[in-house]
Amino acid sequence: MMKKLLLLSLAIYSTVGFYASASPSNTNTSQNDGHTFEQHSSADFSSQSEHEKSSLPPLTDAELAQMLAPIALYPDSLLTHILIAATYPIEIIEAHRWVEKHQELSAEQRARLVETLSWDASVKALIPFERVLARLSEELSWTLQLGDTFLQDQARLLESIQALRKEAQRAGSLDKMENVEVSVEVSSTGKHIVIEPARKEVVYVPYYDTRRVYGRWHWSSYPPVYWRPHVGIHLSHHIPFAWHSGVHISFNYFFSAFHWHNRHVVVTTPQRAHRYRTRDTITRAGYAKRWMHQVNHRRGVAYRSAQLSNKYRSNHKQVARTAAVIRNQKHAINGVNTKSYTRANTKAKLKAQAKHKAQVRRDTVVRNKTIVKRESNVKFNNVKFKNAKYKNESRANNIAKQKVERAGNSELKKQKAPTAHKQQVRNNKHTAQRKISQQNNRKVVKSRASSPRHNSARKSSNKQLSPRHSSDRHSRERK
Numbered sequence: 468m469m470k471k472l473l474l475l476s477l478a479i480y481s482t483v484g485f486y487a488s489a490s491p492s493n494t495n496t497s498q499n500d501g502h503t504f505e506q507h508s509s510a511d512f513s514s515q516s517e518h519e520k521s522s523l524p525p526l527t528d529a530e531l532a533q534m535l536a537p538i539a540l541y542p543d544s545l546l547t548h549i550l551i552a553a554t555y556p557i558e559i560i561e562a563h564r565w566v567e568k569h570q571e572l573s574a575e576q577r578a579r580l581v582e583t584l585s586w587d588a589s590v591k592a593l594i595p596f597e598r599v600l601a602r603l604s605e606e607l608s609w610t611l612q613l614g615d616t617f618l619q620d621q622a623r624l625l626e627s628i629q630a631l632r633k634e635a636q637r638a639g640s641l642d643k644m645e646n647v648e649v650s651v652e653v654s655s656t657g658k659h660i661v662i663e664p665a666r667k668e669v670v671y672v673p674y675y676d677t678r679r680v681y682g683r684w685h686w687s688s689y690p691p692v693y694w695r696p697h698v699g700i701h702l703s704h705h706i707p708f709a710w711h712s713g714v715h716i717s718f719n720y721f722f723s724a725f726h727w728h729n730r731h732v733v734v735t736t737p738q739r740a741h742r743y744r745t746r747d748t749i750t751r752a753g754y755a756k757r758w759m760h761q762v763n764h765r766r767g768v769a770y771r772s773a774q775l776s777n778k779y780r781s782n783h784k785q786v787a788r789t790a791a792v793i794r795n796q797k798h799a800i801n802g803v804n805t806k807s808y809t810r811a812n813t814k815a816k817l818k819a820q821a822k823h824k825a826q827v828r829r830d831t832v833v834r835n836k837t838i839v840k841r842e843s844n845v846k847f848n849n850v851k852f853k854n855a856k857y858k859n860e861s862r863a864n865n866i867a868k869q870k871v872e873r874a875g876n877s878e879l880k881k882q883k884a885p886t887a888h889k890q891q892v893r894n895n896k897h898t899a900q901r902k903i904s905q906q907n908n909r910k911v912v913k914s915r916a917s918s919p920r921h922n923s924a925r926k927s928s929n930k931q932l933s934p935r936h937s938s939d940r941h942s943r944e945r946k
Contacts, residue, residue: 526616529686531627534612536677536691539631540640542647542662543746545670546628547723547732549599551589551758553614556607557766558586559593563604566597578718587764588719588737595714599672602694609692615771618760618779622730629727631681632660638682646671646710652727659727661746669713670720674700680707723758724749732758 526534538549552559565584569577574595581591593600603610617624635641641649641660652659664670677691678684679702684691696702700709722737724746733755749755762779770776 525620525623528627528630529689531616531624532631532686533689533691534609534616535624535627535631536681537694539628540635540644540662540673540675540680542664542670543725544663544721544723545596545599545672547725548589548592548720549603550613550617550624550732551723551734552587552593553603553610554618554760555587555590555764555766556610556614556768558590558764559600559603559610560607562586562590562594563600566594566600574715575717581718587761588722590764592718592720592737595718596670596672598697598711606694611768611771615775618770618775619772621732625725625727625730629659632662634681634685636660638680640675640680640682640707643706644673644708646713647673654728656728656730661725661727663746666713668716670716671713672711674702674709674711675707676702679704721749726750726757734758 538546541549566577569580572580577594581594584591593603632641636649644662646665648663648665650661650663652661674694674696677693681691696709702709719737721744723732723734726733733750734757735749735755760779765779770779
């Protein structure tokens with residue numbers, strides 16, 4: 468229900484031309500919450516008809532400058548995403564609500580979730596820039612006017628951006644921009660001021676007072692749109708710029724750029740665009756193409772003028788009708804019956820569908836076999852791992868047992884050591900006692916041999932010997 472009401476309100480805004488160009492005498496400039504915008508009376512709304520809508524004149528240079536003033540000094544890459552996303556206001560509102568709902572998620576988690584959504588790539592690229600996305604969602608009338616003007620005439624809008632940048636350069640404001648690189652590109656159509664991030668994969672969003680940075684404003688009847696700064700931001704003549712925290716690019720971002728020479732926006736495929744690519748790399752690449760508006764992302768929001776409505780509303784239907792007419796003409800030229808060709812075409816489609824289903828079934832069987840084989844390999848690896856683990860455990864247990872046995876043997880040796888020492892001491896004592904007794908015995912023998920009684924006994928024993936024995940003894944003594 469809320470979506471239907473939102474679509475209805477957007478259709479009313481764009482149908483009656485909420486920001487249709489009008490003279491200063493017919494508009495009242497007021498400020499509400501620090502945002503300057505034009506208020507039209509209810510009579511203006513009721514008096515505009517479809518004929519007036521179809522004849523709405525394009526915005527003047529003053530109105531273009533008034534509208535583009537708060538974003539003209541943004542980095543080129545961010546500015547391209549803002550212009551493209553402004554053509555899809557419903558998706559901007561949905562993205563803003565989605566960001567508010569998922570505040571607890573990190574930047575990486577948001578980037579992964581956003582890829583699954585069906586929004587335009589430029590809307591997804593603005594998800595990390597929460598304040599820019601909130602400004603586009605809150606200032607809905609300004610966003611609608613910006614997107615429709617971009618659709619109506621890209622060349623004039625890009626020329627107005629360059630004119631504002633040149634005014635800021637004359638006022639000396641571009642020299643005071645810290646987190647960006649400002650360069651001048653010279654081509655056959657003139658000089659173009661290019662603003663790029665100073666750190667290639669970190670994008671800073673500047674905030675500035677539009678009433679100061681452009682110097683003297685040439686269109687006093689159309690003052691620039693002014694956005695009140697957030698709390699904590701203070702600007703002065705010497706410090707005209709304030710910078711929000713830098714956004715590290717880790718998502719698909721570098722896929723669009725300005726082709727200042729041809730005055731239009733160029734895009735490439737948004738996949739794998741998270742790494743930095745220079746503007747020249749994007750614009751001069753062979754696969755780059757001019758940006759085209761996608762009606763399906765518009766979600767039914769009415770366009771500002773009947774010219775845009777006729778251009779984009781019936782575009783896809785007209786393409787389908789033209790293709791059918793051309794196909795029938797080719798068949799007529801070649802002499803092919805349209806009905807028979809239709810039947811044959813239907814049969815061919817059915818055959819192709821059956822072939823596709825058979826291929827899907829074969830792929831499913833192969834996939835299942837692969838899964839079974841993978842599971843068996845996993846089981847085998849688990850068993851192998853368990854066996855290796857068991858071997859390691861048994862080896863560790865054996866080592867532990869050996870350590871315990873060694874420790875027990877060393878303890879037994881320590882326990883037996885005192886007993887062995889005592890036995891050695893005893894043996895030493897016995898040996899000493901034996902030696903002493905032997906010495907004593909020798910002394911006793913010597914003492915007996917040296918005594919007179921022993922000598923007399925010896926002599927008597929010699930006398931009692933026989934002559935033969937004595938002669939033998941004397942002969943031995945002679946010898």
